Amino acid sequence: MTQTLDLFPIGNCAASALIDRSGRFVWACTPRVDGDPAFCALLSGDKAEDQGFWSVDVEDMASVRQHYVRNTPILVTEITDKSGAVVEITDFAPRYLQFGRVYRPMAFVRKVRPLSGTPRIRVRMRPMVNWGEAPAAITTGSNHLRYVGGEMTLRLTTEAPVSHIRDERLFRLEEPFSMFLGPDEGFDADVAATTERMLSETTQYWRGWVRTLSVPLEWQEAVIRAAITLKLCAHEETGAIVAALTTSIPEHEGSQRNWDYRYCWLRDAYYVVQALNRLGAADLLENYLVYLRNIIDSAKGGHVQPLYGVGLEPSLTERFAEHLPGYRGMGPVRVGNQAHEHLQHDVYGQIVLSTVQAFFDQRLF
Numbered sequence: 627m628t629q630t631l632d633l634f635p636i637g638n639c640a641a642s643a644l645i646d647r648s649g650r651f652v653w654a655c656t657p658r659v660d661g662d663p664a665f666c667a668l669l670s671g672d673k674a675e676d677q678g679f680w681s682v683d684v685e686d687m688a689s690v691r692q693h694y695v696r697n698t699p700i701l702v703t704e705i706t707d708k709s710g711a712v713v714e715i716t717d718f719a720p721r722y723l724q725f726g727r728v729y730r731p732m733a734f735v736r737k738v739r740p741l742s743g744t745p746r747i748r749v750r751m752r753p754m755v756n757w758g759e760a761p762a763a764i765t766t767g768s769n770h771l772r773y774v775g776g777e778m779t780l781r782l783t784t785e786a787p788v789s790h791i792r793d794e795r796l797f798r799l800e801e802p803f804s805m806f807l808g809p810d811e812g813f814d815a816d817v818a819a820t821t822e823r824m825l826s827e828t829t830q831y832w833r834g835w836v837r838t839l840s841v842p843l844e845w846q847e848a849v850i851r852a853a854i855t856l857k858l859c860a861h862e863e864t865g866a867i868v869a870a871l872t873t874s875i876p877e878h879e880g881s882q883r884n885w886d887y888r889y890c891w892l893r894d895a896y897y898v899v900q901a902l903n904r905l906g907a908a909d910l911l912e913n914y915l916v917y918l919r920n921i922i923d924s925a926k927g928g929h930v931q932p933l934y935g936v937g938l939e940p941s942l943t944e945r946f947a948e949h950l951p952g953y954r955g956m957g958p959v960r961v962g963n964q965a966h967e968h969l970q971h972d973v974y975g976q977i978v979l980s981t982v983q984a985f986f987d988q989r990l991f
Contacts, residue, residue, distance in 0.1 A: 629667075629674055629954050634692065634701045635855060635871060638721035638730040638828075639862035642871045644668065648690060649703035649715050651680035656778040657732050657809075659861060659868055660888040660936055664753035664762070664773070664780060669874060669959050671951030677761065678754045680807075682738055684713050685746040685796060698832035699854050700825070704741065711743025713799060722827035730862065732778075733808030735821050738786075740799045747799050749791045753780060757947035757961065766792055769817070772810060779810040785817045840906040853905055856898050860910055865917030866890040866936040867898050867910070874952055874959040884952065886960045889942060890917070891933045896976040908989045915984055918977060930977065932970040933963065942966045 633644040633652070643654035643665065652667040652674070663669070666678035686708040693702055700718040707713075716737040721730045738747070753762045755776030762773035762780070771788055773780040784791065786803040804821040806813060813820075832854065841849050859868050870887035877883040899911045920938055921930065935942055944962040952959050984990050 629671075631875065631953075633668075634694070635858055636699050636701055636717055636719055636734070637858040637871075638719035639857065639860050640730040641719045641732045641734065642858055643717075643719070643734060644871065645701055645703075645717060647692065648687075649682060649692070649705065649717075651717075651734070652678070653872060654734070655888070656776070656780065658936060659871060660886075662755065662757060662777045664755070664776070664778075666754055666758050666950060668872065669947075669950045669952055670758060671953075671955035671957075673758075673951065677752050678758060679750070679752055680736075681750045682713070682715050682736065683748045683750060684711075685748070694851070695829060696833075697836040697850055697854075698829055699858060700829060700832070705745075707743075707745050709743060709745075711745035712741040713745050713747060714739050714741050716825065718825065718828055720824040720828050722824070722831040724827075728862070731808055733806060735824060736805045736807075737802065737821060737825065738799065738804070739802035745799050746796050748794055748796045749786070749805075750794050751782060751791060756949070757959070758949040764792060770813070780807055781810045781813075782807045783813040783817055835907075838906060849905070853902060853907065856902060857907070857910060859898065860913065861890075861936040862913060864920075864936055864938065865913035865915070866934070866938075867895040867914055867917075868936060869894045869933075873961065874947075874950075874957070876953060876956045880956060882956075882958065884956070884958060884960055885965075886942075886944070886963045889933045889935055889963055889966075892918070892921070892930070892973045892980075893932065893970070893976045896980045899980060903983070908987070911980075911983065912990055915981065915990070918980060922977070930973050931966050932968055932973050933966055940966065 643651050646652045651665045654665040655661040655663045667674040670678050684705040684707050688708045689706045691704045703715040705713045753773045755762050762775045765772040770783045784805045790797045804817050868888050869891050873886035874884035899914050902910050942962045944964040947959040950959040
């Protein structure tokens with residue numbers, strides 16, 4: 627399959643992933659947006675069919691339809707086989723209010739169900755470690771698989787036969803099942819019921835957030851989708867807003883101008899909060915101001931860098947990921963960004979413009 631940038635982002639402001647037109651996870655970093663990509667097929671070049679993805683393949687696939695659940699970043703993929711049988715896959719990262727705070731784990735949920743017929747499917751789960759250097763080691767439990775190595779051990783919990791997933795075996799899809807991929811922690815609950823509740827509450831959260839937006843009369847669907855996508859670039863724990871969820875997508879073919887944009891540029895972040903604030907989304911602005919104040923407090927001699935890590939890291943030393951060929955083989959793949967050493971004096975203006983609203987906006991604490 628030809629690599630493409632026609633991708634669907636999902637996320638919860640802690641975890642994010644990109645899903646391609648066949649329903650494969652082709653990009654997702656752990657334990658946060660600037661971490662090691664467990665799913666790195668997007669930058670695997672000719673190796674993209676063999677490593678760094680998570681797919682639900684339908685035997686004799688004939689067509690694929692995809693759409694987001696209205697006013698959410700929850701993706702639905704419908705795959706039809708040549709006999710007319712249909713499989714529905716619902717992908718999301720849980721996000722909802724729980725115990726007085728937002729529950730947003732570094733986790734993804736895939737819910738798979740037959741819509742018609744009895745299709746045969748194969749689940750292929752092939753995370754990599756150390757920037758594509760090697761496949762994650764697999765250990766098997768009664769209802770889970772562990773993928774060990776790298777910065778974070780992942781655990782896939784499911785009510786489907788784990789041996790079928792481990793061995794990538796074709797099996798008949800006669801009943802719905804769910805897969806919860808997250809940290810290496812026990813899942814002490816009914817998987818089907820819990821993930822169904824997560825889906826319902828995540829849907830309610832995003833629709834509630836969208837209802838707070840002041841959208842124009844025209845182009846509402848496009849504006850809402852853009853607002854959701856921008857919000858997915860926020861790292862809510864610290865208030866950072868990353869310039870992109872990816873690294874090393876070339877500026878143009880063969881340019882080698884492939885930069886790591888998974889960090890917070892103070893200039894770019896200002897334009898994001900400005901755009902969302904015009905829609906009434908003050909929550910992002912408020913969190914970002916916390917991030918900014920921490921940056922300013924740590925500035926040495928009044929010098930502010932143009933960008934920082936999502937955890938306020940000032941040093942973002944650049945290196946090459948030698949084991950990843952790059953998008954469509956157009957490397958190099960960079961980790962880190964040497965621009966943190968640049969002098970860009972306009973950043974002080976962006977700080978002022980971002981902060982000034984806090985002096986008069988009664989919504990902000």
